[in-house]
Amino acid sequence: MSSGRAKLMDMLMRPNRSKLKGYQKQPPPKRWNIVRGDTVQVIDKKHPELSEGLFARTPYLYLASYPGSSSPAAFDPNTPAVVDQHCCHPPSGHSNRPGRPPPTSGKQGRVQVVIREKMRVIVENVNLAPRRIPADPMRGTKAETVMAERSIHYSNVNLVDPVTGFPTKVTHSYLEDGTKVRISKRSGAIIPKPQVWKKPQLNNLIASEDSDTTNAADVWAVTYEGRTSKWEGMRQELLQTLETDKGQKLGGDDILQ
Structure with a gap:
């Protein structure tokens, strides 16, 4: 058996091939606190972007x-x-x-894409890795290597507090007018949703200010012009010829009688 066939059989006969992946085991969150356009920070201690x-x-x-001090000094700006x-x-x-x-030493960036199926996000200028772009002879471009963002798991980033500038957990509350907002647990400030995430209102969809009701004359107007096909015309001619032949035959029988 060749090496390629052996590798293929090994992949097919793996006992763990039917197991779910890591992001498939964990259920997706019921409430997504991070949306496209938010400023987030890496909080995973094992992530290379943390330090x-x-x-x-x-x-x-x-x-x-602090000369002569044996205890660790606290950080004081x-x-x-x-x-x-x-x-x-x-x-x-x-x-x-x-x-x-x-935990506040992670790299910050703006969320570009939220992949809800895999519970991952792509943050601008965070978690960069080399990406190979192949050459395209049709366009005349050469192969090159560029730095592109890789996705990060949803649980490894937190929203940035707009007051302190540090990552924070959020809770939800309602304003007096009933608007649902995100509240920072670190400072209690409102974290507004970015304008990129909101859909713009299209106010120029109305072409004219006239009434949209159609006039009765236009409703009952006959706009269909019936056209007979070529085959229908040939069929009518054939039926007419058969009726003529039948009439002539009946007339000849009466004369013979």
Whole structure:
């Protein structure tokens, strides 16, 4: 048996081929808090984009202004500290050992696509990976490699609080006029839905301001012109010829009698 046939039989005889995939086991959420156009941030601790966002916006600070202190210093933006641009993780005490990145250190971006069937989202300029574009001789383009966004699981991103700028969970509430809104659990601010997600109202669909009711004369007007087909005309001629022949035959029989 050839190697290709053996691989094919191995794939067909796998015992786990009928099992559901990861995104198929987990039921989809009943309420989608993230829609297209929202600003989200990566919160998955194992995701490679986690330790890039906060360092790109605000570098970690070595709190070296506490001589003789043996306890780890708390982060205080008002405390004078030494900035280390080469540090990618917050220090633990006065040692240079990298610590665990905080959950607010993910990369932020705007949601471009929400794939509800697979519970994944595509975020702009987040989770980039090289993508090979083949050459097209018909168009005269060469093959190239570009950086494109890959999808991220829905549970690995959170909405960004518009007040604090950090990821937050949301709850839903209603305004006085009955409008349903998203409320940030971190600051209590309203997270409005983006204008991209809303469908624009088309107000220019009316061509004229005249009445749409059709006049009675136009309703009862005869607009159909009956046309006989070629075969129908030949059929009528044949029937007329048969009737003529039959009449002549009956006339000849009367004369003979």
